[in-house]
Amino acid sequence: MTAAPQPMFERVALIGVGLIVSSLSHAIRRRGVARSIVGHAQSAKTRDPALRIGLVGSVYATAAEAAHDADLIILCAPIGACGRLAQDMAPALRAGAIVTDVGSVKGAIVREVGPHIPAGVHFIPGHPIAGTEHSGPESGFAELFDGRWCVLTPPNGTDKAAVDKLAAFWRACGSNVEIMDADHHDMVLAITSHVPHLIAYNIVNTARHLERVTDTEVIKFSAGGFRDFTRIAASDPVMWRDVFLNNKEAVLEMLGRFSEDLTALQRAIRFGEADTLHRLFTEARATRRGIIQAGQDTEAPDFGRRSKS
């Protein structure tokens, strides 16, 4: 693909400075998607590196200054901070601009951000399903979104041209795009992302508090499977706290199903039900094959990771 002859957006404002912002900046510049990229970060400690690395051409201490005159504004902050940021920048938004976000919960964004967006501004919540366990301005890379899915959840009555333009933006950044209802998104992500993270955090926590197995043993012998869980349990604690506080109903529902199934599995182990275990374990392989066929994971054994030694 060659660079677009004309940038899709004049001024993109990235609100926040973390993994997604830094990856977005790289991806936008890779294809010349915007004429200029500006940013906002609350603390000088993140504003400085954002400028120094060249993630943004200008960086501002307020969201309003960054959003001023921008035709695309992307909120990239923990969900709990988005309402306040939207309120701050609302007076600076120009008619026809698109406001979106990248949060892992969409119902809460509709509720918290929606009311602050002035008439004439297009509000289209979004969620690129991509990430790593790292955070901060230096953690991003242009390829983060390549081949992944970005879900957009435009409220009823959203301008179709604005949705198409935002979808084209994400495609230019490497993503596939899917349109979905916000509540359905939150249900899907509860099982594909939120509950997996919760379980990963939980088993790491359980392992840390055992009396009969030491922390050193857990770490030394983690290659038997445990270490796979610690990767996602190393994700940003503030971001994840906000996900669970803001997608409570869907997470509790999926967690209920998970626990019910785990109890059945526990019973099968207790009573030595060999066939049940074998059938269940065999079925799980089909899902893995599906994910690899869909290009959502590598087929290389062990994720293709290499040991240090």
Added chain:
Amino acid sequence: MTAAPQPMFERVALIGVGLIVSSLSHAIRRRGVARSIVGHAQSAKTRDPALRIGLVGSVYATAAEAAHDADLIILCAPIGACGRLAQDMAPALRAGAIVTDVGSVKGAIVREVGPHIPAGVHFIPGHPIAGTEHSGPESGFAELFDGRWCVLTPPNGTDKAAVDKLAAFWRACGSNVEIMDADHHDMVLAITSHVPHLIAYNIVNTARHLERVTDTEVIKFSAGGFRDFTRIAASDPVMWRDVFLNNKEAVLEMLGRFSEDLTALQRAIRFGEADTLHRLFTEARATRRGIIQAGQDTEAPDFGRRSKS
């Protein structure tokens, strides 16, 4: 490291043909650890590739033929098959030989295999904590054990020279070696390997049976965390069935702790306890750092895996 001037063993018999056998064969040949490698597999369908790829110099239809005249015999079969294999080969074992295994549960191996081993033969259960989600004769590679831990659980009174020799063998194959009591091993592995696998199988199963989220959605949007779990849920079903049937007590104990902690976390979400969530999620990062510092995982984001696109 250069090849040993004199092989450590004359004839190593690998009983079974899967990931561990094929990796062991590569690792043994890499350092010239044995003068010859022979094997046993039940079906011609695995015997043929084992010979063709050169994993073994000779392959036999019975364990007894493979074990005959061997000075090191390594049982590499699902735990439930090891007792019978030991019984079959017992009459062929020569005095002074070492019999070991690679199973993920050690108490059961002591109980099932131990009674068949004749006096004068050294029986030292072992467990290399290394693997991938792939199985079969073509899935192995010489580096599988490099930098990983192999746990040996010699019963009381085992000949020290034999233990030292087996430890030296594993070190020559790239492993670190730890000596441990069989019951303690089973407790440690329950939390670092068995319960993680069970949870991974379980969430894949839960996701497959939801009414409100389709299998296609689970697969498409798996990059949010779910796909990490599917890797270990793709492991060999027979091997894992036998692990759970044979390490019941330790798995049920650890599962009880996991569920207790998960219930507390669920309650914290229900009542919006932001500080509890944040503290827990922050603590989990330390374990990840420990694992990376101990060389048991890569520090590259996302395990260093690359998307296909």
